Amino acid sequence: MNPHEKSRLNQREKEQASLRQDAGQNTQSAAVEFATPEEMLRYDAAQTEVPAGLVERLQESIQKEPPRPRNWWQRLFGNL
Amino acid sequence: MSAANTETLVEPAIPESESEAPKLTRIPLEPAELAAIYEEHARPVFYLALRMLGDATQAEDATHDVFLKAYRKLGDFKGQSSIRTWLYRITINHCQNLLQSWHRRHIHGTDDEAIWERAAGPADSPLRALETKELGQRIQTTLDSLPEEYRLLLLLVADEKLSYEEIASLTNQSTDAVRGKLHRARRAFATGFNRTA
Numbered sequence: 690m691n692p693h694e695k696s697r698l699n700q701r702e703k704e705q706a707s708l709r710q711d712a713g714q715n716t717q718s719a720a721v722e723f724a725t726p727e728e729m730l731r732y733d734a735a736q737t738e739v740p741a742g743l744v745e746r747l748q749e750s751i752q753k754e755p756p757r758p759r760n761w762w763q764r765l766f767g768n769l
Numbered sequence: 770m771s772a773a774n775t776e777t778l779v780e781p782a783i784p785e786s787e788s789e790a791p792k793l794t795r796i797p798l799e800p801a802e803l804a805a806i807y808e809e810h811a812r813p814v815f816y817l818a819l820r821m822l823g824d825a826t827q828a829e830d831a832t833h834d835v836f837l838k839a840y841r842k843l844g845d846f847k848g849q850s851s852i853r854t855w856l857y858r859i860t861i862n863h864c865q866n867l868l869q870s871w872h873r874r875h876i877h878g879t880d881d882e883a884i885w886e887r888a889a890g891p892a893d894s895p896l897r898a899l900e901t902k903e904l905g906q907r908i909q910t911t912l913d914s915l916p917e918e919y920r921l922l923l924l925l926v927a928d929e930k931l932s933y934e935e936i937a938s939l940t941n942q943s944t945d946a947v948r949g950k951l952h953r954a955r956r957a958f959a960t961g962f963n964r965t966a
Contacts, residue, residue: 726958730927
């Protein structure tokens, strides 16, 4: 290995060490702590999104439902 | 479920019949009303189903079915319990029915409380995790390893909108029993969660 290649290799190793250190620091800063399991579950629930297509799917299912029976007073008096 | 676990928190899953909703005068339900109910309760219902079933696709299907059942039955609902509690009851029964059929083919974790009593560590030590998707996986792994009654109890207590009385009603036992089991459930969860690290 010539001196130029050796220098480049050393430089690359330093860069990679620096990246590893940064990654470690980022991981540490992202750590979260919870006092109780329910606190953790609450946090987890807040991060959980309802699937986007579910509401449309539900609307389609409801449209296929038969008309619901009306109350006796509605049958008697209409929708007054 | 083991023989040791005689004091069950959760009743055996039963078909969701009309008897689940209070037998009251039917009132009309407009689509806008259901939309408002969905807006407020879809996330907690989906989350409960997700953590009970451990599968996002199944949880999505379950949430769909829960709200469809609610649409069919909400005309009978007049507010003897909160909407949230009522939706949770439908969700719990629906998921338990699914789990019962799955458990015939797969056995998850252990329902033997005695094992968790022996293994449980301190409940007051903080739970540390990295803020990544890994957290959800670790939570699921931990919940799956707990007895069903502990799992459900923790999930319900995590919802701040539910009172201990409502949780007791949903789990068919006294509030004192809920408090006692919650303490053990917390310890079991902490022990299980730290094992997933």
